[in-house]
Amino acid sequence: MEVGRSLTRVDAFDKVTGRAKYTDDLHGEAILVARILHSTIANGVVRSMDISEAQAVPGVVKVLTCFDVPDIQYPTPGHPWSVEEAHQDVADRKLLAIRVRIYGDDIAVVVAENELAAQRGLEAIRVEYEEYPVCTTPEQAMAEGALPIHEEHPDNVLKHTLFNVITPGAAIKDVDEVFADPAYRVFEDHFDTQAVQHCHIENPVSYAYMEAGRIVVVSSTQIPHIVRRVIGQALGIGWGNIRVIKPYIGGGFGNKQEVLYEPLNAWITTQVGGRPVKLECTREETFQNTRSRHPIHFDLKAAVGPDMRLMARECRAVSNQGGYASHGHAIVANAVTGFRQTYPDVLAHRSEAWTVYTNLGSTGAMRGYGIPQCNFAGECMMDDIAREMGWDPLEFRLKNSMPLGYVDPTNGITCHSTGLRDCIRKGADFIRWRELREKYAHETGAIRRGVGMAVFSYKTGVWPISLETSSARIILNQDGTVQLQLGATEIGQGGDTVFSQMCAQAVGIPTEDVHIVSFQDTDTAPFDTGAYASRQTYVTGKAIKRAGEIFRDKVLDYAAELTDLDPGNLDIRGRDVVSTVSGAPVLRMADLAMEAFYSLQHCVHITAEATVQCKNNTFSFGCCFAEVEVDIPVGKVRVLRIVNVHDSGRLINPKLAEAQVHGGMSMGMGYALSEEMKYDDKGRLLNGNLLDYKLPTAMDHPEFHALFVETDDPSGPFGNKSLGEPPAIPVAGAIRNAVLQATGVGLRRLPMNPQRLVEAFTEAGLIEKVGD
Structure with missing residues (x-):
């Protein structure tokens, strides 16, 4: 069995020794350098630009401005394209902007022989603007008299959706009837989450050149086939005229699921x-000009029965989109959908979502895709309700968690397997939940301890909201090993390793005999939409499995020809074709391969390629338990212990799964306690660097614990389901709820940094006010 083994990563040696080649390692020395001129206003119009002095700078080859680019608006998000216009992404960006919508918008580019000449060229450009008032919040942008940031949306609302769900058979017409019923306790509250940056090690980078009349772009991207399409759309040329190559990538977390600078670079060449x-x-441009996680304001309402059941809930979410649509309304819509799914309401549910343009830096995809935001709000409210009602938060969650067989009433996504209740019990046992809840129930003094929890659900892939498709190609080598070619991308998460294991499992050979092609080249790699939505082991896994089965059958047919045996009585086990009757080897794979390539009687090159359109989805689950120590006078939270427990179906590689969870927990801690992008009232980012942006370091982390409850999901190719994004989801809520138990103070805004904690503790009377 190759699936389920904790094998060493196939790229481990090259990465730890520095042999792995990334985008910036591959180009030659004779390469021009492009640097972008960014606007010094957040809202307005470029009226004129004087580039004469810049063009005279020694080493400057060309200066290109917003007045030179094609008059084409194009979409940038890494979504599958739709042939239906109504489902296509919002096209609201040009290669360079005359109409400025964010501080630091791209308005010109200097191409030079070297970095110094490019920088001097930028400094020599003179720009005149017509400046407009700046809107930094949705409230400002939607206020009467606010100027449209995009003419297509005069009210600055990119999209607004409303979902009303009434449980079949419920004797009500509206969710408000439930809230008005005196038999239920009604709770209301609001929560705010912040903008944070992905902070991947490798900044976005590409190089572009022309070859045989075509444009070639080598890029650090999660989505090479989508990059090719967006370049074609942005330049108004046929997609076949473009070739995109993706080498090793130094992280992305969703930020490189956006096509921001490859089209500009393609045009520059x-x-x-x-x-x-x-x-x-x-790094500063990565903070300001790429993407961040959406800040979302939540207003929540819940009606609770005396038996702990959630009878009805309401969620209103307003998302600050920033200046460009990016992934559009999808993220806040996913957030309110996720809020509905984890705890299906008994009678009714109402969700309302708003995506609003402002003049802040644009927001987009980040690990969890809206679910970390809604999970924080929802899990805080669960603890607040339990505290008010005198219930155990764990039992309250067990009472309401999604059951096996649940079908989402709006999109049909089905719970095919669940180990959530076992995850909760396993995590509670590990953290000693009942013992510590009782021990910390009445903490006093300046330093107090508490324990908290949060649970989550997360879908696997994007069907049925978007297309899910993937292809895989397997090629026999002369030595009996195979090449595996995919359009799916390794972005640091271990994808190449689990792809190799799945291929080996499907064919019947050792993983060591699978040679995966890690670099994606759109000229040769099979089509795949890329790394996002925790989809690849689920969707690409289906393509690998199907291709492996086709390949295996072809090998066995050829083996039957060579041995005069029935192919139905043959199988591939390890490096041999064996008889299923006797179990004995009948032919070495290496010998079969040599015969296939060089036989004078019947030479055949054995390959298999398969494409799947995945029309299924399923939920993964999990929980986080955190034990914290709070120093009240200084507003400091120290996480003592933390554990995530996940149901991600069958684990392809348990050791890699554990590593995924550890990374997600680290991101969740930063989200909870320290990370926040800070803007001034002019829309200017104030902490766009790794000194001022408070990313947690190794010194800030406790020992992480990752546990699993394995289920066998019938919809997954090998019983597997999503794991890439889920580990980052529940951590902030668990830490907040531990602080709540320790201090009695429940924060409603992230991050829970010292300033916010001191303010909250002072307001609660835990810290004495000094002066006025």
Whole structure:
């Protein structure tokens, strides 16, 4: 069995020794450098630009401005394309902007022989603007008299949706009837989450050149086939005229599921005679000009019965989108959907979601895709209700968690398997929940301890909201090993390793005999939409399994020809074709391969390729338990112990799964306690660097514990389901709820940094006010 083994990553040696080649390692020395001129206003219009001095700077090859680019608006998110216009992504960006919508918008580019000349060229450009008032919040943007940030949306509302769900058979017409019923306790509250950055190690970088009349772009991206499409749309050329190559990538977490600078770089090379051009974002540009996680304001309402059942809930979410649509309404819509799914209401549910343009930096996909935000709000409210009612928060969750067989009433996603209740019990036993809840029930003094929890559900992939498709190709080598070619991408998460294991399992050979092609090249790699939505082991896994089965059958047919045996009585086990009757080897794979390639009687090159359109989805589950120590006078939270327990179906590689969970827990801690992008009232980012942005370090972490409850999901290719994003989801809620138990103070805004904690503790009377 290859699936289920904790094998060493197939790329481990090259990465730890520095042999792995990333985008910036691959280009030659004779390459031009492009640097972008960013606006110094957040809202307005570029009226004129004087580039004469910049063009005279020694080493400057070309200066290109917002007045030179094609007049084409194009979409940037890494979604599957739709042939239905109504489901296509919002096209609201040009290669360079005359109409400025965020501080630091891209308005010109200098192409030079070296970095110094490019920088001097930028400094020599003179710009005149017509400046407009800046809106930094949805309330400002939707206020009467606010100027449209995009003419297509005069009220600055990108989209608004409303979902009303009444349980079949319920004797009510409206959720408000439940809230008005005196038999139920009604709770209301609001919560706010913040903008945070992905902080992947490798900044966005690409280089572009022309070859045989085509544009070639080498890029650090999660989605090479989608990059190819977006470049074609942005430049108004046929997609076949573009080739995209994706080498090893130094992290993405969703930020590289956006096509932001590859189209500009592709166009630049056409303006300099096809010469190679490198365009790399600085860390500051990565913060300001790529994407971040959406800040979302939640207003929640819940009606609870005396038997602990959630009878009805309401969620109103308003998302600050920033200046460009990016992934559009999808993220806040996913947030309110996720809020509904984890705890299906007995009678009714209402969700309302708003996505609003503002003049802040644009927000987009980040690990969890809206669910970390709604999970924080929802799990805080669960603890607040339990505290008010005198219930055990764990029992309250067990009472209301999604049951096996649940079908979402709006999109049909079905719970095919669940180990959530076992996850909760396993995590509670590990953290010693009941013992510590009792021990910390009445903490006093300046330093107090508490224990808290949060649970989550998360779907696997994007069906039926979007297309899910993938292809895989398997090729026999002369030595009996195989090549595995995919359009799916390794982005640091261990994808190449689990893909290799799944291929080996499907064919029947050792994983060591699978040679995966890690670099994706759109000229040769089978089509796949890429790494996002925790989809690849589920969707690409189906393609690998189908291709492996086809390949195996072809090998066995050829083996039957060579041995005069019935192919139905043959199988591949390890490095041999064996008889299923006797179990004895009848032919070595290496010998079969040599015969297939070089036989004078019947030479055949054995390959298999399969495409799947996945029309299914399923839920993964899990929980987080945290034990904390709170220093009240200084507002400091120290996480003492933390454990995540996950039901991700059958684990393909348990050791890699554990690593995924550890990484997600670290992101969740930063989200909970320290990370926040800070803007001034002009829309200017104030902490766009790794010094001022408070990313947690190794010194801030406790020992992470990752536990699993394995289920066998019938919809997964190997019983597996999503794991990539889920570990980051429940951590913030668990830490907040532990602080609540320790201090009696429940914060409603992230991050829970010292300033906010001191303010909350002072308001609660735990810290004495000084002066006025």
